[in-house]
Amino acid sequence: MQLRDITLDDIESLAVGAWILGTGGGGSSYLGLLNMRALYAEGHRVQLMQPEDLADDDWVAAVSNMGAPLVGQERLTDSRTIARAVALMEEHTGHTFRGIMALEIGGGNSIQPLMAAAHLKRPVIDADMMGRAYPEAQMTSVAVGDLKPYPLTTVDVRGLESVVEKVPTWKWMERVSRKICVEYGSIASTCKAPRSGAEVKRWGIHGTTTKAIKIGTAVRKAQKAHEDPIAAILSVEPGKVLYRGKVVDVERRATEGFLRGRTRFDGSDDWRGATMELDFQNEWIVARLDGQPIAMSPDLICVLDSVSGEAVGTETIRYGQRVTVIALPPPPVFLTERGLHFVGPRAFNYDIDFKSVFQS
């Protein structure tokens, strides 16, 4: 079995790539990156382990931060909090985790397993459960696989800790964990239901940490060489350019704790005269070209700054920005009937049949 060293430069790339895979959401990786810089300066190192190298009876921790990004901007992130959520799960279950993986590779949650791994001296497993960012806990490959949603540990930096021992459904878990999170001040570090090595091999979305690093490296290299970063992404990932244009309108509203809205673009280059509308629910969900839906979840819809190639988020997108919209292929687990039930357009209240950009 081989473990690969993750360099600090890899982590800088991971932050850029994970933000792109965040498909408009997932929050910034900046504070996670600062923590990793500090940890590496203190001599900590993190290694990456391939999911195939897990034994079937190994245990793996799946971690994420949940809550309002705005609260995170004030409380910042302490790398020890996520490590404590993992340690609490070990104390509660008696398992010793072989490795730590991300719930969500998109955005800031991509760095959470690295922070825990640095403190607990375990490898990061090269896999996650979304392959991107999604707004709710049941929108995962393990929910599609009908694996058990419990137990869950949640930790607040002040020492508030709780364990949800058992709960019947993923949706219920989502509701109860969000209640706990609100009581903590709308931010919590969480360790999700532990997964066996066999489960990670069968239901994990493999290779996503490597994928985010690869995308981020391509963008950063292109930026340095003053080359087209979008072309650089498409040279390492089988994506498609959907549109190029300028933001002309952004409409936002918060409902049930989610940021929903719509962004409208005016086309340029090959899309001059064509209008794109992108609907979001924290993440980009449906893209319409001149009124016709052309891309939708679970296809990854990524809005990128046309010049820098970096992702543009639903919270920060504004008038006048020059963007390129690309689609990246979704994890196959979401393309089954059950997968689409969890993350297809109808899961976001769109009465449209899923059609992938990548179906010919």
Next chain:
Amino acid sequence: MRRIGIDVGGTNTDAVLIEEGKVVRAVKAPTSEDVTGGILEALAKLGQTGEVASKPVDGVMIGTTHFINAVIQRKHLSKVAALRLGMPAAASLPPFCDWPQDLAEIVRGGVWMVEGGHEYDGRPFMPFDAEGVRKAAREMQAKGLKAVAISSIFSPLDPSHERQAAEIVAAEVPGAVITCSSDLGRIGLLERENAGLLNAALADLARDTIAAFEHAIRDSGIRAALFITQNDGTVAEAAQAAKLPVYSFASGATNSMRGAAYLSGLADAMVADVGGTTTDIGQLRHGFPREANSVVQIGGVRTLFRMPDLYSFGLGGGSHVALGDRNRGTKIGPLSVGYRLMKDGIAFGGQQLTTTDIAVAAGKLDLGDRRRVADFDSATCDRVFAEAKRMVEESVDRMKTEAGSVPLIAVGGGAFLIPDKLEGVSEVIRVAHGDCANAVGAAIAQVSGEVDQIFRDLTRSDAIAQATAIANDRAVAAGADRTTLKTIETEDMPIAYLPGNSLRVRVRVVGDVASG
């Protein structure tokens, strides 16, 4: 109303006298190393006719790049004691954690983190640790640190912990100069704290510089209140500005845009300010520059500020020109001869072809010796102007926020590079005194008040009304006349993953300087 506006730029110090809304006199003097020398010279030139001293002046408004230059050049900075209230959160990311190392080594005098701070809904995050603050203050005193920056979690919503800490520090450290991050607004602890640290590092310099300005004005025989122009195009009284020098960082570009609005009488337009090396394009809304709503790096430090949203590109009166041939097109900039134009430009006997030389050859400017540029035929000149036009059009389009044509005001010494017809522009407007629009912008500046806060369980209109009332009070406290207050910016943003209807509202109001 008689006012003097002064803009201290990198090369020139511009000064104007405005009387009853009209520019009476405009002068330029070279900027001096000590800043005040240039101001004295400009004031002397302004006063040559005797007009200045003969009648009272209501106010002198100065815009300066002195403070931002101190950060960029790492000069004249004080050692700062950083005190953060928010433990046990973010202990792994202490103050200065994302600063460039060289600057951190100069400014970091010590870091103290104690319990305190608030939640987004107003509950305390942790009880305020008065004993911890007192202990920290005694250590600051023992280390001889006088510049103190205090930050606290969610202090824009509830500044009380910062205020209590400031009182304790003031009692324990005689002569302490204290910056509270809540005075610098904006949600985002690290960026707000960084702004506070920079502000504390500049406190001594700001006090000395502003005192020197006051001396210079007095020495010129002018008896008038001094105001310092701010990043958002408004002014603060000298005493307040000396406490918050970071608010004066980007006043030059803002003043140009405000001056352009004033001189043209247009409140909504694009502005192109063409200097010697670069052109800044910005957009006026209600007479003020549209602000950037994102992180701004100052000398490598991430901050959130009220800064104008500008697009700068390398087109100016001193820009190098490379004439194209069959294989390459004509190219302008980004290199520039800058202030050496009158020596290095071909029309002045130098060797470097610049945009100014081309304008002289084309008969657009009457400068230098036209015979020296006689070789450049009109076809060549047209190609250079066409390239300048292309650069301006692309940049204007980049900064526009809606489709359709808008007017564009061309100001600055290099405004001759802006053609009369541009795609996406309804009309190119040129104004008298456009070359000292920056000093005019300083002279006409008003006072502002701002709020950026989360409101819960209120209707959108009630939340905005509450925010406006707070902003109005802040403007009056900063010296505005309440009867003249006007809202110039309202922005509301629903917040994801918070319970209830949480709305973040930002409101900015401005009014005239209260007289007396």
